Amino acid sequence: MARDLAIDLGTANTLVWARGKGVVFNEPTVVARDERSGGVLEIGTAASNMIGRTPGHIVAERPLRGGAITDFDTTSQMIRGLLRRVGVGRLRRTRVLISVPSAITPVERRAVEQAAEQGGASQAYLIEQPMAAAIGAGLPIEQPVGNLVVDIGGGTSEVAVISLGGVVTHRAVRVGGFDLDAALQQYVRREHAVAIGERTAEQLKMAIGSAYPQAEEPKAEIRGRELATGLPKLLTISSEEVREALDDAIEQVVQAVVETLGACPPELAQDILEEGIRVVGGGALLPGLDARIAQETNVPVRILDTPLETVVMGAGRAMEELERNRHLFKID
Ligand SMILES: Nc1ncnc2c1ncn2[C@@H]1O[C@H](COP(=O)(O)OP(=O)(O)OP(=O)(O)O)[C@@H](O)[C@H]1O
Numbered sequence: 630m631a632r633d634l635a636i637d638l639g640t641a642n643t644l645v646w647a648r649g650k651g652v653v654f655n656e657p658t659v660v661a662r663d664e665r666s667g668g669v670l671e672i673g674t675a676a677s678n679m680i681g682r683t684p685g686h687i688v689a690e691r692p693l694r695g696g697a698i699t700d701f702d703t704t705s706q707m708i709r710g711l712l713r714r715v716g717v718g719r720l721r722r723t724r725v726l727i728s729v730p731s732a733i734t735p736v737e738r739r740a741v742e743q744a745a746e747q748g749g750a751s752q753a754y755l756i757e758q759p760m761a762a763a764i765g766a767g768l769p770i771e772q773p774v775g776n777l778v779v780d781i782g783g784g785t786s787e788v789a790v791i792s793l794g795g796v797v798t799h800r801a802v803r804v805g806g807f808d809l810d811a812a813l814q815q816y817v818r819r820e821h822a823v824a825i826g827e828r829t830a831e832q833l834k835m836a837i838g839s840a841y842p843q844a845e846e847p848k849a850e851i852r853g854r855e856l857a858t859g860l861p862k863l864l865t866i867s868s869e870e871v872r873e874a875l876d877d878a879i880e881q882v883v884q885a886v887v888e889t890l891g892a893c894p895p896e897l898a899q900d901i902l903e904e905g906i907r908v909v910g911g912g913a914l915l916p917g918l919d920a921r922i923a924q925e926t927n928v929p930v931r932i933l934d935t936p937l938e939t940v941v942m943g944a945g946r947a948m949e950e951l952e953r954n955r956h957l958f959k960i961d
């Protein structure tokens with residue numbers, strides 16, 4: 630029997646699902662390379678720990694930006710390294726289904742398929758991310774019913790209405806978790822004249838960030854570097870400040886949802902009003918995001934239990950019924 634794998638190659642995180650096992654890999658999408666030999670040193674968490682700490686000849690980078698593949702070679706290396714890590718070899722046939730951003734070009738599509746095949750996959754299939762997200766969210770995508778899914782990832786937020794196994798309307802904005810972190814860095818620099826790192830910003834967002842006022846609004850202490858003196862500085866930041874810093878980026882995501890609803894045929898809009906909006910992706914974990922979207926759309930919102938795994942679980946479920954689901958995949 631062939632081995633089946635599903636891969637969610639995200640801007641921030643890569644997950645792999647194996648049939649009969651569930652999620653077998655869940656690490657940052659980072660590749661570390663030795664520039665002198667061109668060889669890959671590490672992928673995933675080990676490579677991520679090298680970011681910002683490498684000597685000149687080693688490069689640790691994220692091959693995807695804004696949800697798109699910006700660097701083919703590194704993306705191929707990531708896929709090949711990934712397949713090696715989960716034990717794909719030439720001995721056993723392996724079918725791989727990879728979820729890709731819906732904005733991917735035909736050339737990029739071929740590149741992803743080729744990378745999977747070079748990495749040892751006997752067959753590679755692609756599925757659009759919003760489709761995988763909707764399947765993972767348990768929505769009845771084959772029914773003549775409107776299903777609205779919002780996927781807030783690291784580099785992009787995608788909003789899609791799906792009915793009868795196809796995407797009816799779709800919006801993508803290049804705003805994701807990384808942009809929230811960047812907005813927070815800018816805010817602290819502007820308001821407190823202190824520079825903080827990307828990781829510090831992300832930790833601050835996860836610790837006290839929100840998209841809507843919360844019952845408890847704690848403060849947090851962060852470390853940065855004072856711009857005037859260049860010396861380390863300890864700073865106290867409030868929940869309100871973090872919310873204010875994130876607001877513009879969050880509003881762009883909310884507006885994409887509003888626009889998608891506006892572009893939706895009336896019958897489907899009616900279904901969505903009854904069924905609600907499903908939010909997946911790491912951004913869904915930001916407290917108050919559901920309340921914020923619900924307030925601005927007047928539609929109930931549901932955050933899924935494990936939003937970081939929804940896409941790969943959906944791709945896995947599609948894989949389990951590969952033959953029946955062929956029409957959902959982009960197969961040339
Ligand atoms: N508790 C949390 N609160 C806020 N944001 C969070 C939380 N946990 C994770 N995130 C954010 O979620 C983002 C990663 O989400 P996810 O893994 O869904 O992205 P991705 O699938 O790799 O990216 P994309 O779909 O854009 O290609 C990161 O920016 C991270 O900071």
Ligand SMILES: [Mg+2]
Nearest residue numbers: 639782910940
């Ligand atoms: Mg994603």
